[in-house]
Amino acid sequence: MHLYRQFYVYILASKLGGTLYVGVTNDLMGRVSLHREGLGAAFTAKHKVSTLVYYEVHEEIEQAIRREKQIKRWKRAWKVRMIEECNPNWDDLFSRLV
Template sequence: MNNIHQYWVYILSNKTRSVLYIGVTNNLYKRFIEHKTGIIPGFTSKYKCHYLVYFEEYHDINEAIVREKELKGWTRYKKEKLIRNNNPSLKNLAQEMNWE
């Protein structure tokens, strides 16, 4: 039996795109909704990081965790460049996927 797992490293931002949050999950839709509705207390709730601006998909959780840590170690400039290379207008990708 072929058991394919999916994991995502994602970046959320606030309305003005002045705050960035990086996370990892095995269910991007569910995690986005948790952040959006404030079910997860903490940074994203406090700074209203309700906009999905970037994500990458992985099939190995260890690779996803390594990537998450790598991105968290980057400068803000490098993170913004990565986001803009894939999402130049900084759209909320959750809207593109009809999650809102």
């Protein structure tokens, strides 16, 4: 039996226009919860990066990892533009996941 899984590329921010973090996971709610508790990554804990401002869904982990690496290589302005195209106010999208 093949279980359907989704994989997520996500961007967290410290605040509007603040520090950004790009990650990949198969459990977006769980992973963002860890970041919020200061357990997700040393970088996010140190810089208080915990607001989910962008995410996208992928069906294959390879796709998601490739996309995460692509976004990480982008200039900051490109990341900001992508966030603001779908989330102009940098609202916290975490509550929409629940």
